[in-house]
Amino acid sequence: MEINEDLLIKKAVAPRVTLEALEANIVAEHYFTAYEGRMGSIVEGTYETKGSMAGTDVDLESIKLLTFCVLVLKNGYTVHGVSGCASLENFNRDIGMSIARNNAVNQIWPLMGYELKTKLMHQEAIAQDDAMGLALTSLVQTSMGKLEMKPEYAKILLDEMIPQTVESNESVAKIVQAGIKAWAELNGDENIPEWHELSQSDKDIWAATVSYYRANPKPEEDEAFDQKLIRSLVLASSNPPTLPASQRKTHLKLVD
Secondary structure, eight states: OOOOHHHHHHHOOSOOOOHHHHHHTEEEEEEEEHHHHHHHHHHHTOOOOOSTTTTSHHHHHHHTTEEEEEEEETTSOEEEEEEEOSOGGGOOHHHHHHHHHHHHHHHHHHHHHHHHHHHHHHHHHHHHHHHHHHHHHHHHHHHHHHHOOOHHHHIIIIIIIHHHHOOSHHHHHHHHHHHHHHHHHHTTOOOOOOGGGSOHHHHHHHHHHHHHHHHOOSOOTTOOHHHHHHHHHHHOOSOOOOOOGGGTTSOOOOOO
């Protein structure tokens, strides 16, 4: 059976590295023979040579038959391929460039395969976090209204359950944001949106806030009310303070 890209596309039932994606990852191509590279390094003043026959006619004619291809990828990483020819009579620059390029491309496949596998593992982890996050979010929204955020419940949910079951800061942020929403609604504030209604920048702010409080568990002396409330939800170290009547109609916002 002849294996080609069309067949691989038809047979694929899961994400894979495609030739189209690989080619799109190449942003620059450079071709030169070893002889041309030698000449360029002489001009740059960086040329070095060793060996008893270095610089002889035999040496210089030989390196004219070695073709290099250097491919630059989107992230700046480079790969190279080489094509050698045994005789001057058979040397063809276009063929040498084509073979060298194919050899360089063959180095890209495993790199992009590794990158894809890493992304798939990350997506799987996020999906697991999301499933747990949705379950805990529902639990938070239901239970906070009934239990009015009792400190012992907060500690069990946010201090013990989340670190063991949810790893990503974004997933924890979903729980915290749901807690803030539920807490505000208990005090008459119906203005806080659902997580899926937030912009990506707002989600990033929530995730960054969770990350900060996880790394800095001790409160600051001049910490604002909103910060205290979020910190208590993230760390579950104390009962969230009662929302003052004057703030019950105020949208709870993160402090920059």
